[in-house]
Ligand code: RIB
């Protein structure tokens with residue numbers, strides 16, 4: 001399966017990129033401002049491309065949008081740290097950017113590769129720009145697998161972070177007619193980091209395992225501090241990779257999902273039509289995941305890295 005990942009690394013984005021590199025043919029990474037500013041998300045994407053390189057071949061990284069279509073940036077540095085990968089020991093960079101036109105790369109990649117899946121795990125700004133630049137963009141894709149939204153919120157009581165950070169972009173993407181698979185918080189909160197998992201990853205004999213253990217431990221500790229011991233440190237973004245590489249682990253159904261852009265208290269909310277008589281929909285909404293095999297696939301992907 002050939003994929004491009006559009007992301008805002010971001011601790012869980014880093015894991016998602018490792019899963020994509022292991023389970024797919026990863027032909028490009030595009031950064032977007034989200035968890036932290038574009039400078040840091042781009043730096044982190046280059047670090048991950050460097051650490052995941054095999055036989056000297058690294059995945060090209062393209063920098064995307066520095067902010068949303070409308071309004072100011074909104075970040076999650078309080079979770080991921082100022083660098084975006086709190087707890088990780090970042091190596092000196094050896095690689096450089098392939099371009100600073102992430103949206104242009106997305107359009108070009110859709111022309112170069114048949115059956116290309118776009119895995120979007122940050123704010124959807126770059127994807128919206130690509131659609132605005134080339135209305136035929138989504139028709140050429142096999143589909144878009146999104147981590148975002150939910151019937152509950154995390155950035156606010158109503159809105160999930162990726163959608164809240166750029167609601168107008170999400171509205172464009174959800175209305176584009178693309179085939180969309182969507183993992184909202186209802187799904188991703190079923191896949192949580194545990195101390196046992198962090199310890200297992202820390203003990204892996206490769207370099208990437210201990211690298212991940214550093215930021216996974218920081219993520220687990222931070223979420224517990226922020227939400228109390230009951231808080232789960234969900235591995236949100238890898239779910240959007242597994243939803244297309246391992247769909248048998250999921251239960252999905254068509255749902256109509258709309259984005260609220262005007263609500264005084266609900267801006268960025270995804271309204272998921274779950275009425276029993278509702279038929280059809282614009283997304284394949286992921287409802288459940290078999291978390292144990294999913295976590296095993298995630299650890300296996302980390303173990304398979306250099
Ligand atoms: O709400 C979770 C999402 O927001 C994840 O993609 C995480 O990386 C942050 O971007």
Ligand code: CA
Pocket residue numbers: 007008009010012013034035121122237
């Ligand atoms: Ca993310």
